[in-house]
Amino acid sequence: MANTLIEIQNISKSYRRDSMQIPVLRDISLTVPDGEFLGLMGPSGSGKTTLLNLIAGIDKPNKGKIVVGGMDVASLNETALAKWRARHVGFIFQFYNLIPVLTAYENVELPLLLTKLSKDQRKKHVETALQVVGLADRMQHYPKQLSGGQEQRVAIARAIATDPTLLVADEPTGDLDKQSAEEILTLLERLNKEFKKTIVMVTHDPRAAEKAHTVRHLDKGELQ
Amino acid sequence: MKIIKLLFKNSFRHKLRTTLTILGIAIAVTAFGFLRTVVTAWYAGVEASSPNRLITRNSVSFIFPLPYAYKERIERIPGVETVAYMNWFQGVYIDKSQFFARMAVDMEASLKAYPEFIVPPEQKEILLRERNACVVGADLAVQYGFEIGDVIPIEGDIYPGEWEFVVRAIYQPRDKTVDGTQMWFHWEYLDERMKQDMPGRAGDVGWYVIRISNPADAARISEAVDEQFKNSRAETKTETEAAFQQGFIAGTGLIIQLLNFLSFIIIGIIMLVLGNTMIMSARERTKEYAVLKTLGFSGGRLISLIAGESLIISVLGAAAGLLLTLPLVEMFSLFVPKSWFPIFYVEPVTYVLAGTSAVLVGIAAALFPIQRAVKTSIVDGLRFVG
Structure with missing residues (x-):
């Protein structure tokens, strides 16, 4: 049986908008084993992205505990959390979020600048990551010179360049055509199977959810 | 890629805007350098005074x-x-x-x-x-x-x-x-x-x-x-040569004060020009800063990125301005009789003042964008629509 990578215990999260307190997640508990490919589905506003953000350590719960890879994420301060994210989490966004003035190579290298790797070591990591996503021949291209699918593949290469334990993807196919979306899902599946990456993916797309081992539904901030 | 390359790439993301900002700073620094040179020329007699000389005149x-x-x-x-x-x-x-x-x-x-x-x-x-x-x-x-x-x-x-x-x-x-x-x-x-x-x-x-x-x-x-x-x-009045020379320019003190004041107003203008560029630039990149934070860039690294960008623009502007100051002063010397301003050259202290001001203005102009980038949470930053 696989070890538990993510353990969420009774977390709640609400946001303050002006004088209103808006609850987003209510008393959520969830366990994700190492090597899992988890799909999170639910209608808009159900709290999927908020839950993903909490798992990834880019937001903190108001209540409850989140342990990822043995680390109580909510207890870390901002600096420690930034370091932890750089080392353990790879992010894939719906709109790729590549830096437009950097080439594909430089975008992938970006998180590696935070490590102590030498230039040659960084080069090796970047080339490997771009080979895995099938863009070894597009290294010197700028984002605007790539298609949406290719941009997302560069974003995935950036997410895996530091060899993180966990990949989180927020609607990774939401901005892609059917064929590109299929390629991205196949790539994520491969990262999960071949490279043993634990993936948590938020999606609206039932075809994307089919690739996941487990799918959990959220509705009005509660896990179904 | 090194961080400095990223800084340069970010600085020249909007080439026209950055070029105009650098040009604006350069013109302001040139004006600053020129005014300081005029002030220096005015005080040249005092500055050139020897501590070994006294002047005795009718009291x-x-x-x-x-x-x-x-x-x-x-x-x-x-x-x-x-x-x-x-x-x-x-x-x-x-x-x-x-x-x-x-x-x-x-x-x-x-x-x-x-x-x-x-x-x-x-x-x-x-x-x-x-x-x-x-x-x-x-x-x-x-x-x-x-x-x-x-x-x-x-x-x-x-x-x-x-x-x-x-x-x-x-x-x-x-x-x-x-x-x-x-x-x-x-x-x-x-x-x-x-x-x-x-x-x-x-x-x-x-x-x-x-x-x-x-x-x-x-x-x-x-x-x-x-x-x-x-x-x-x-009866006589004896004083140091410096005090004697100072007496000659005392009547023009208000003009000198005005020139000095103007030269520092120019520093303020540089700050506004650069501050405006940096605020626009940082606002446009709110989402990008959130992405960088997500990737693990700490607050300190973001501060370095924003301040570094601001410093690159201000220092390039100051360097261009000082380079322009030299020919301007030379041209002025050619067209204005030497005896009007016998000592007219750009003093090293003017370079130091302009350079230091550029660095300080670069840092000051980055403060607001830094505060904004650091304070904005990743979640809010990722949601930002510019």
Whole structure:
């Protein structure tokens, strides 16, 4: 049986908008084993992205505990959390979020600048990551010179360049055509199977959810 | 890729905007450098003053003379090395717009009192020997094409009559802080004419220049000199050369203050120009900063990125501005007679001031964008629609 990578215990999260307190997640508990490919589905506003953000350590719960890879994420301060994210989490966004003035190579290298790797070591990591996503021949291209699918593949290469334990993807196919979306899902599946990456993916797309081992539904901030 | 490359790429993301900002800063720094140079030129006399020199003038006013006979009594005061005397001659050369300092001096003692005026020994010998000889500064010689042996005709005003002086020496200023536009001739030549034409003005000197061996004795010697002539028909006021020069520009103090004020207003303008660019730039990239934070960039690294970008723009602008300042000052020197601003060059301190201001402005302009980028949470940043 696989070890538990993510353990969420009774977390709640609400946001303050002006004088209103808006609850987003209510008393959520969830366990994700190492090597899992988890799909999170639910209608808009159900709290999927908020839950993903909490798992990834880019937001903190108001209540409850989140342990990822043995680390109580909510207890870390901002600096420690930034370091932890750089080392353990790879992010894939719906709109790729590549830096437009950097080439594909430089975008992938970006998180590696935070490590102590030498230039040659960084080069090796970047080339490997771009080979895995099938863009070894597009290294010197700028984002605007790539298609949406290719941009997302560069974003995935950036997410895996530091060899993180966990990949989180927020609607990774939401901005892609059917064929590109299929390629991205196949790539994520491969990262999960071949490279043993634990993936948590938020999606609206039932075809994307089919690739996941487990799918959990959220509705009005509660896990179904 | 290194972080510095990222900084440059970010700085020139909007090439036109960044170029215009750099240009704006460059123009402002050029104006700053030029104004500072004008202010420096104004104070050049004070700056070039020697701590070893005291000036003794009539206590009532600089325009009233002192008796020639004071020289020997001043020389006897302990600590005094040399005593020279001078008269402001003025006169008109070509026309009234051709201004340069023309003075009747006690030549040998004056050259001792002003060792920064370097006269070749062979020229000095003839200069001291000939009664109507004069020495001109090298800059003045260049301006009017004076050569050894040339006769300078001057129409007297303070000392009426037609005067002719023969250029027998050209002094080289020791360095660029020394005025190279003066003309000196023998006081005896003036006094001879006064004895003939206006006997009542014979034997008068304008002021004394006292060279002292130790600047620390300046106060004591000044007091001793003034004490000597207390209750006489021409009481004296002795002060350091710097204080004497300061007195000349005191009347223009308001203009100088205004120029100084303007130069610092320019710094403010630079800050507004750069601050505006940085605020726009940082606002447009709110989402990008959130992405960088997501990737693990700490607050400190974000601060470095934003401040670094701001510094690159401000330093490039300052460098361009200072590079423009040099030819501007040179051009000004070409078109404005050297005798108006005898000492006109960009002082090293101007470079330091402009450079330091650029760095400070670069940091200050980045403060608001930094505060915004650091305070905005990743979640809010990722949601940001610019």
